[in-house]
Amino acid sequence: MVSISLRNVCLDYPLYGAYDYSLKRRLLGHLIREQGEMRIIRAVDNVSIEAAAGARIGLAGPNGSGKSTLLRLIAGVYPPSSGNVAIKGNIVPLLGLNAGVNLDFVAEDNIALLLRISGRKPSRAVIDEIWAFTELEERMQRLPLRMFSSGMLMRVLFATATAFPADILLLDEWLSVVDEHFAEKAQRRLLNLVSQAAIVIIASHDQPLLRRTCTRIINLDHGRIASTAVVEPTSTPPIELREKRA
Numbered sequence: 084m085v086s087i088s089l090r091n092v093c094l095d096y097p098l099y100g101a102y103d104y105s106l107k108r109r110l111l112g113h114l115i116r117e118q119g120e121m122r123i124i125r126a127v128d129n130v131s132i133e134a135a136a137g138a139r140i141g142l143a144g145p146n147g148s149g150k151s152t153l154l155r156l157i158a159g160v161y162p163p164s165s166g167n168v169a170i171k172g173n174i175v176p177l178l179g180l181n182a183g184v185n186l187d188f189v190a191e192d193n194i195a196l197l198l199r200i201s202g203r204k205p206s207r208a209v210i211d212e213i214w215a216f217t218e219l220e221e222r223m224q225r226l227p228l229r230m231f232s233s234g235m236l237m238r239v240l241f242a243t244a245t246a247f248p249a250d251i252l253l254l255d256e257w258l259s260v261v262d263e264h265f266a267e268k269a270q271r272r273l274l275n276l277v278s279q280a281a282i283v284i285i286a287s288h289d290q291p292l293l294r295r296t297c298t299r300i301i302n303l304d305h306g307r308i309a310s311t312a313v314v315e316p317t318s319t320p321p322i323e324l325r326e327k328r329a
């Protein structure tokens with residue numbers, strides 16, 4: 084059974100000398116280690132969330148309120164500093180560009196690597212199917228990702244991440260770098276993935292999008308859950324990631 088259980092989870096980012104504004108402190112800091120003075124930012128503060136199959140959760144809140152960090156915790160990118168995270172089911176995290184890629188490796192090696200990380204076998208047929216979705220020239224498969232534009236890179240990463248269905252789908256904002264045509268095609272593929280996933284969590288500043296797509300909206304503030312709103316099922320039409328134009 085697919086589920087997410089976060090119990091009193093905190094995540095602290097260590098800050099390495101970011102607040103040592105004084106020159107004297109900076110110079111002396113190298114000579115005198117100040118014990119017990121590790122500075123941190125608590126990005127997620129005592130968060131508890133339970134989600135079972137069927138959950139569609141929106142994460143809202145101002146810049147820096149901890150939405151992306153919370154998604155990364157659920158994805159297993161970061162371990163919690165304290166508290167407990169228990170996940171059942173495979174996760175597809177769509178958390179932004181460059182996650183887990185090596186820009187010096189050629190595109191097809193990166194695709195193979197990403198597939199292996201998510202427990203899939205990178206067969207020729209799978210890589211070809213992914214490449215066909217990107218609509219990029221065939222020869223580009225053998226070029227390092229460093230040579231790709233951000234839109235091309237997004238195509239490769241998106242096509243790879245969405246090649247297989249997910250039990251749990253994590254989405255952090257969405258697809259601003261790709262051109263119109265690809266965005267439409269990507270949206271169709273994404274909607275398909277969303278409808279198949281048992282649990283979907285979307286972090287966004289777009290309240291109408293969260294209201295259209297989610298059954299529960301968690302508002303974060305300074306890493307804490309400030310409030311949770313249940314979206315009435317009657318006001319939740321079939322999932323649309325974008326506003327329909329009249």
Ligand SMILES: Nc1ncnc2c1ncn2[C@@H]1O[C@H](COP(=O)(O)OP(=O)(O)OP(=O)(O)O)[C@@H](O)[C@H]1O
Nearest residue numbers: 096097124126144145146147148149150151152153
């Ligand atoms: N790698 C990092 N190192 C140190 N602090 C970080 C790091 N990433 C985020 N933070 C801090 O953690 C807090 C939460 O950031 P996070 O990116 O999770 O917020 P967010 O709600 O997703 O913001 P936004 O809406 O702007 O994307 C912020 O105070 C931010 O400055």
